[in-house]
Every structure is written in C-alpha cells, then in structure tokens.
Amino acid sequence: MDAAPTPDGRTEVPPPRRRERLRRAWLFFRARYLEADPRTLGLARIVVGLLLCANAIEHWRVARLYYSNDGVLSNHYLLFRPSTEYNFSLFSAFSTPSEVGVAFACALVCHACFALGFHARIFAVLSLLSTTG
Amino acid sequence: MESLRSLASRYLRIDPRSLGLFRILFGLALLGDLCRRWKYLPAFYSNDGVLPNHNHLFNLRESGRVWSALHAFSHRDEAFTAFAVILVFYLFFTVGLFTRVATVVAAIALISLTGRNILTNGVGDSLAIAVLLIAVFLPLGARFSVDSLRRSFAAADEHDPGALNDRATPTPTEVRGSFAALALVLVLGFVPLAAALQQTGPSWSSGEALYYALRSDRWLSACGEFIRNTAPLGLLSVWTKLLRSAEFLVLPLVLVPVARPITRGIAMVALAVVGLTYATCFELGAYGSTLAAGVALLAPEELWDRVSTATRPIRLVFDEDCGMCLWLARLVKRLDLRRNVTFVGNGPTERGEEHGLPAEVTSELVGRTVVVVDAGGKVHADAGAVAEVCRALPLVGWVGALLTLPGIAALTGSLYYRVAERRFDISVACGLGACGLRRDDEHASLPPSGPGTIGLPPASQLLASTLVGLETLLVGLLLATFLAATDLNNTLPFRTGLGGKDALLGAASYARIVAPWGVFSPEPPRRNEALVTQGTTRENAEIDALNGEPADLDLAIPARHRLGPLWANYSENLRREELVTFRQELRRYLMRGGKVADDRETAIGMTKLKAYWVSAPIAPPSGQAAGEIERFDLLDSPALPRASQVQNLEFGRRPGLGPFTAPPAR
Numbered sequence: 001m002d003a004a005p006t007p008d009g010r011t012e013v014p015p016p017r018r019r020e021r022l023r024r025a026w027l028f029f030r031a032r033y034l035e036a037d038p039r040t041l042g043l044a045r046i047v048v049g050l051l052l053c054a055n056a057i058e059h060w061r062v063a064r065l066y067y068s069n070d071g072v073l074s075n076h077y078l079l080f081r082p083s084t085e086y087n088f089s090l091f092s093a094f095s096t097p098s099e100v101g102v103a104f105a106c107a108l109v110c111h112a113c114f115a116l117g118f119h120a121r122i123f124a125v126l127s128l129l130s131t132t133g
Numbered sequence: 134m135e136s137l138r139s140l141a142s143r144y145l146r147i148d149p150r151s152l153g154l155f156r157i158l159f160g161l162a163l164l165g166d167l168c169r170r171w172k173y174l175p176a177f178y179s180n181d182g183v184l185p186n187h188n189h190l191f192n193l194r195e196s197g198r199v200w201s202a203l204h205a206f207s208h209r210d211e212a213f214t215a216f217a218v219i220l221v222f223y224l225f226f227t228v229g230l231f232t233r234v235a236t237v238v239a240a241i242a243l244i245s246l247t248g249r250n251i252l253t254n255g256v257g258d259s260l261a262i263a264v265l266l267i268a269v270f271l272p273l274g275a276r277f278s279v280d281s282l283r284r285s286f287a288a289a290d291e292h293d294p295g296a297l298n299d300r301a302t303p304t305p306t307e308v309r310g311s312f313a314a315l316a317l318v319l320v321l322g323f324v325p326l327a328a329a330l331q332q333t334g335p336s337w338s339s340g341e342a343l344y345y346a347l348r349s350d351r352w353l354s355a356c357g358e359f360i361r362n363t364a365p366l367g368l369l370s371v372w373t374k375l376l377r378s379a380e381f382l383v384l385p386l387v388l389v390p391v392a393r394p395i396t397r398g399i400a401m402v403a404l405a406v407v408g409l410t411y412a413t414c415f416e417l418g419a420y421g422s423t424l425a426a427g428v429a430l431l432a433p434e435e436l437w438d439r440v441s442t443a444t445r446p447i448r449l450v451f452d453e454d455c456g457m458c459l460w461l462a463r464l465v466k467r468l469d470l471r472r473n474v475t476f477v478g479n480g481p482t483e484r485g486e487e488h489g490l491p492a493e494v495t496s497e498l499v500g501r502t503v504v505v506v507d508a509g510g511k512v513h514a515d516a517g518a519v520a521e522v523c524r525a526l527p528l529v530g531w532v533g534a535l536l537t538l539p540g541i542a543a544l545t546g547s548l549y550y551r552v553a554e555r556r557f558d559i560s561v562a563c564g565l566g567a568c569g570l571r572r573d574d575e576h577a578s579l580p581p582s583g584p585g586t587i588g589l590p591p592a593s594q595l596l597a598s599t600l601v602g603l604e605t606l607l608v609g610l611l612l613a614t615f616l617a618a619t620d621l622n623n624t625l626p627f628r629t630g631l632g633g634k635d636a637l638l639g640a641a642s643y644a645r646i647v648a649p650w651g652v653f654s655p656e657p658p659r660r661n662e663a664l665v666t667q668g669t670t671r672e673n674a675e676i677d678a679l680n681g682e683p684a685d686l687d688l689a690i691p692a693r694h695r696l697g698p699l700w701a702n703y704s705e706n707l708r709r710e711e712l713v714t715f716r717q718e719l720r721r722y723l724m725r726g727g728k729v730a731d732d733r734e735t736a737i738g739m740t741k742l743k744a745y746w747v748s749a750p751i752a753p754p755s756g757q758a759a760g761e762i763e764r765f766d767l768l769d770s771p772a773l774p775r776a777s778q779v780q781n782l783e784f785g786r787r788p789g790l791g792p793f794t795a796p797p798a799r
C-alpha cells in the first residue's frame with residue numbers, strides 16, 4: 001500500500017479499502033480459529049490414541065460377555081432385531097469369543113498405530129470404524 | 134553347492150515380469166468375479182435375498198468356523214457400499230497401486246464374499262482364495278505396476294537424452310527366492326491334476342465328457358451354449374482328451390528341472406487349454422480365469438528376454454527444456470520394454486552430429502513439436518509422432534493405430550497443438566519445472582526398493598532373515614491347510630494325512646478353501662438339472678420367480694436356466710438334506726417375487742409358489758434320451774436325490790450344520 005507525504009513532512013497512510021480489510025479479517029480469523037500448531041496436533045493425536053487403546057482394552061476385558069455369542073446378545077439376534085435403524089457395526093461379523101478377540105486385537109493395533117503416528121490418516125479412519133463399531 | 138543354489142533358484146524364484154503380468158490378469162479375473170456377484174447382490178448379499186445375515190449366522194453358530202465381514206452388512210445399500218470398497222481395492226491390485234496392502238485386502242474381501250453364504254461356494258472361490266493368500270508373500274508389484282513406476286522414477290533421475298538412453302540404469306526388479314513362489318506354482322499345477330485324477334468316469338475315457346458337460350445348463354456359459362450348438366462330436370471328443378491330458382501334464386512339466394524353456398512352454402500351453410476351456414465354456418466362478426492367469430507365472434526368463442528385443446526402432450526428438458516433455462520421455466523409457474525408442478534432444482549438436490537425423494528435421498520443427506524418425510527414415514511430427522511412439526510400446530500399439538484413423542487423427546492433432554502451445558505453463562502448474570529448472574523435492578518421494586540384503590547393517594540383515602523365516606513358515610502352514618482340505622473333500626489315490634488335523638481344517642474353513650477340485654468328476658452328469666419355480670402373482674400371472682418367464686418345467690429353453698455360478702452352487706447345495714434349514718429363507722425370498730422382484734427393485738408378491746428340482750435325461754451322442762423328466766418339490770419334501778458333488782462346506786466339529794432350531798419369532 002502506497003503512503004503519500006503530507007505538506008508538513010509526515011506520511012499519511014490512506015484508509016485500507018474494503019477488500020483489504022476483509023482480507024485482513026480473514027487472515028486474523030484463520031490464524032486464530034482454523035490453524036493449529038502441529039506440535040499441539042501431535043500431542044492431541046497421542047493422547048486420543050492412548051485413550052482409544054485404553055478404551056479398547058477395557059472393552060476387550062468384557063468382550064466375551066458383551067461382544068460374543070456366548071454373552072448376553074448374540075450377533076444373529078442383534079442383526080435379526082436391531083434396536084435402532086441405521087445401526088452398523090463391523091463387530092457384528094464376529095461370533096465366537098476367539099473371533100471377537102481377533103477383532104479387538106486388530107482394533108488395538110489400529111489405535112496404537114494412530115497414537116504412534118504411523119500412517120496416521122489411514123489408521124485414524126480405521127480407528128473411527130472400529131470405535132463406532 | 135553352486136549347482137544346488139542354481140537348482141533352488143529355478144524353483145524358488147519367479148521372474149518379476151511374470152509376476153506383474155499375473156497380477157494384471159488375476160486382477161481382471163477378480164474384477165470379473167466381482168461383477169458377476171454384483172449382478173446378484175440383492176439375492177445373495179442382502180437381507181432381501183435368499184439368506185439374511187442373521188439367519189446365516191444363526192445356522193452357523195458356535196461351530197460353523199465361517200467368517201465374513203459382509204455379515205455386518207444387512208441392507209442392499211450397505212452391501213452396495215461394501216462392494217464399491219472391494220471394487221476400489223481390486224482396481225488397486227490390478228494396476229499395482231499399494232500392491233501389498235491391496236493384495237491383503239483383496240484376500241480378505243474374497244474370503245468375505247465367499248463366506249457370506251456358504252451354499253454359493255464353488256471350486257473357483259477356493260482356488261482364487263488359495264492363490265491370493267499365497268500371492269500376499271510375493272512381490273506382485275515389482276513390475277508393470279504404478280508402484281514400480283514410482284520407485285523407478287525415484288531411483289533414476291534422468292535430466293537429458295543421454296541418461297534416458299542409458300538402459301543399464303539399475304531398476305529395482307531383483308526379486309529374491311521365496312518358498313511362496315514354489316507354493317503358488319505347485320497349487321496351480323496340482324489343482325488340474327487333482328481334477329484329472331478324479332475324472333475317472335467312462336465319458337472321460339470315451340471322449341464324451343465335454344458333450345455331457347455342455348448339456349448341463351446350470352453350469353453353462355453363453356459361449357459354451359454356442360459351442361454346444363455348433364461343435365461337431367468329433368471335435369468335442371478330441372477336446373475332451375486334450376483337456377484331460379493337459380490337466381495331467383501341468384504339474385510334472387513344471388517340476389522338470391532341465392530344458393526349462395521347452396517344458397515351461399508346454400506347461401503354459403497345457404494350463405492355458407485347461408483355464409480357457411473352463412473359463413469360456415462354463416460358469417465355474419473364477420476357476421478357469423485363475424488358471425488362465427496362472428499361465429503368466431510359468432513364463433521363463435528366456436521367454437521375456439526374447440520378447441524384449443527391438444522390433445520397431447524409432448528415434449524420438451523431444452524438447453528437453455520442457456519439464457512435462459522430459460517427464461513423458463522418462464515414462465516412455467519405462468514403458469519401452471523392447472527398447473525400441475532412442476531419445477534425442479532438440480539441440481542442433483545432438484541432432485546433427487550424434488544421430489544424423491534427416492535434413493527435414495529442422496530447428497524450427499523440433500522447437501515447435503515432438504518428432505519421431507522411424508527405421509525407414511520417415512519423419513512424423515505432432516500427433517503422428519505420438520501415434521508412432523504408442524506403436525513402438527507394448528500393449529498400447531492399438532492406441533497408436535487408433536490415433537491414425539481419419540477423424541480421430543484430426544481431433545488428436547487439434548488437441549496436441551493446444552497442449553503443445555501451453556506445455557511450459559502446464560509444466561510449471563504440475564511442478565515439473567520449465568527451461569531446465571526442476572523442483573528440489575522431485576526425487577524425495579520414495580526410496581528405491583532393494584530386496585537384497587547385501588550392504589545392510591547386521592541388525593537389518595538379522596531382521597530380514599527373521600522375516601524370510603516367518604514368511605516361509607506361514608506359506609508352509611497355508612500349503613498344509615490347502616492339503617488338509619484337499620484330503621477331506623477329494624477322492625485322490627494318495628493321502629497326505631493332514632485331513633485329520635482339526636486346526637488345519639479350521640484354518641481352511643475360515644479361509645474358505647473348501648477344495649472341491651473334482652470338476653465334473655467322476656464324470657459330468659448324465660441328466661440336465663436345474664431349479665425351476667412356478668408361482669402365481671397377485672395379478673394372477675404364472676411366472677418363474679427366477680426369470681419372470683412362464684415356468685419351463687421340461688428344461689426346454691437352456692438360456693433360462695443359466696443363472697451364473699452363484700445360483701448354480703446354491704441350488705446344487707440346497708438339495709442336501711443336512712442343509713434343509715436353508716430352504717425356509719428361499720421360500721420367503723421367492724414369495725416376495727424372487728429375482729424378478731430384485732430386477733424390478735420392488736416386491737411383487739406371490740400367492741402360490743412351488744420350487745422344483747427338475748431333472749431331465751440328456752440324450753447320448755447317438756440315440757434318444759432314456760428316462761423320464763423328474764420333478765422334486767424342493768421346498769416341501771426333504772428327501773431329494775443327493776447332489777453329485779457332495780462337499781463338506783464348513784469343516785465344523787459336528788457333521789453338517791446340525792439340527793435346525795427356529796430363529797426367534799418375528
């Protein structure tokens with residue numbers, strides 16, 4: 001932006017145009033609300049990943065009761081008479097306690113990889129799938 | 134010691150070009166198989182079909198030892214989404230993008246597609262799964278893949294025509310020996326042999342087997358019907374004998390350690406005969422196409438070296454200052470397997486002194502367009518040059534011929550000029566640089582892959598050795614699983630004794646390697662059989678719920694009974710007494726309108742329904758059909774004649790699927 005000198009020698013800054021003001025506002029908004037420090041994101045990923053791991057282990061402990069056909073609700077009954085509409089879970093495909101154990105092991109690997117930042121994008125999606133399941 | 138190593142290398146190593154070609158062909162076979170399944174998605178993969186997921190899981194509970202990710206998908210749209218995801222990974226596998234991951238996911242997908250309804254399992258599923266699981270351990274993406282292209286671009290950084298013409302540039306194609314290579318070839322050779330050993334019926338020795346097989350409508354393809362209607366008996370007889378001989382020959386020929394170019398060549402022809410016969414004439418799922426794809430694996434290095442010699446040499450003059458042109462030249466170098474192309478820069482020194490190009494190749498011409506000079510000295514420019522380059526490359530020669538057709542040539546010429554005028558802008562936009570300037574991070578994407586362990590630190594060597602040992606162990610377990618299932622479901626003259634190992638049978642059941650290798654054994658059926666339904670709609674129309682036409686209870690119209698391998702396997706297994714529990718859902722499906730309702734995407738409702746297993750005698754080659762047409766009520770009478778090929782589908786701890794207990798009331 002050009003500054004024009006005044007007769008008394010001072011430099012006068014012309015008022016910014018509306019477009020320039022909008023651009024500055026947008027930059028301000030973006031810097032405050034749409035950006036995050038990568039170190040903060042990394043820390044958040046580690047914390048969320050560890051929480052997911054802990055959550056998966058907690059569920060695994062009671063997997064026989066709540067996730068296998070030896071427990072309180074078999075997968076065929078859940079699929080036959082779902083409690084709600086639009087209910088989808090990959091865990092429905094696993095019947096026996098051993099199969100459910102494999103599923104939880106896979107979920108735990110996904111969470112761990114996410115926490116470590118190994119192929120973070122892919123394992124974030126897989127962690128989401130297993131957690132919603 | 135050296136000779137022993139050489140002998141091991143013959144069996145434990147497959148040329149990476151063979152692996153690459155196999156991956157493409159097998160990927161196409163998998164895509165074809167998926168398309169066939171997609172056609173019948175509502176019937177076999179949704180809860181609107183013949184077997185809802187909850188019913189299947191209920192029937193298989195506790196000891197079924199069957200798993201499928203598709204059990205989690207209930208509605209038609211959910212199954213559609215799952216199929217779309219599978220399609221993406223099959224495409225990745227075929228083009229070789231993220232090849233190893235795509236192979237693993239493709240294997241899980243195929244196991245899921247097969248395990249969703251065990252009644253649809255056929256010989257093609259078992260073979261394709263076995264092959265895919267072993268292929269996980271092989272470098273299928275080492276050649277002819279997007280992965281190999283990316284690696285090659287990262288490994289060799291050509292800046293000028295001289296570097297482009299240096300074909301000694303190391304490309305990451307060295308593949309170490311692996312037990313998986315031997316296992317894969319053994320499986321592909323063993324399966325036809327197992328079929329031949331079980332094809333002991335008189336029609337196989339008399340040469341009438343194909344005659345009868347081509348008259349079993351439910352297994353027949355459209356091509357098979359054409360052959361049945363046109364081929365003389367003599368041809369079918371010769372073809373039958375050739376087919377069985379080929380089935381016997383593949384494995385022994387593959388194992389011969391000497392005269393490999395000859396023995397491998399004959400083995401390739403034999404496997405091609407077997408694979409193409411079953412792929413074109415019959416609907417056996419991916420059986421024929423997997424065997425046909427396996428032909429590529431048998432191609433010896435000598436054959437690849439022979440086809441790699443120059444057949445159509447050309448000189449390509451390109452603008453070396455244009456980033457996009459240089460990138461395209463690097464791509465052409467990598468696709469030019471026959472080394473037909475010699476690269477020439479558009480500077481005056483190179484053109485005149487080094488390559489002695491014709492005088493008509495002026496500075497003005499090469500500054501404006503790409504130029505190709507063929508072996509006869511003829512000069513091609515613009516789109517014509519692009520067509521010549523395509524013709525010099527393998528597999529895309531037809532594109533070159535297409536580009537020279539009137540109309541298309543004019544269109545391509547116009548398009549070429551538009552791109553050529555903006556080539557520097559495009560180069561900059563794509564980050565390829567212009568006027569010799571290059572992006573700094575261009576070659577920082579992928580490290581070159583080097584499977585060898587020479588030069589690695591000791592810890593890495595130890596890790597590599599451990600991984601090789603683990604891989605060998607897993608492949609060995611896979612092979613043992615394959616043999617255990619083979620022992621149980623085949624009547625071969627020898628046994629491995631692995632059929633009694635419960636753990637191996639469990640693994641085979643989960644992997645859906647059911648191994649019913651006895652195709653048309655002991656001989657093709659002498660009666661043509663099919664599932665025919667006869668229902669009355671609410672509008673009082675009498676139709677067959679499987680095709681919407683009036684019920685053909687005499688099997689007089691073959692095309693109506695060609696419903697593909699899923700329906701053929703399903704109806705074949707549905708006859709089995711121990712699987713009577715699966716018929717209830719078939720009744721529900723048919724009462725909603727069956728396949729007709731699937732096609733119209735709305736239930737049509739039936740007021741009356743009968744489903745018959747119709748069996749009509751096939752007339753022998755010389756004479757009339759003996760016997761009457763028989764119809765068995767499939768839904769109301771459990772006592773039916775046993776299926777010709779009774780297989781154990783689940784390898785459960787208890788025989789069959791156990792007594793049926795009604796699912797919870799709706």
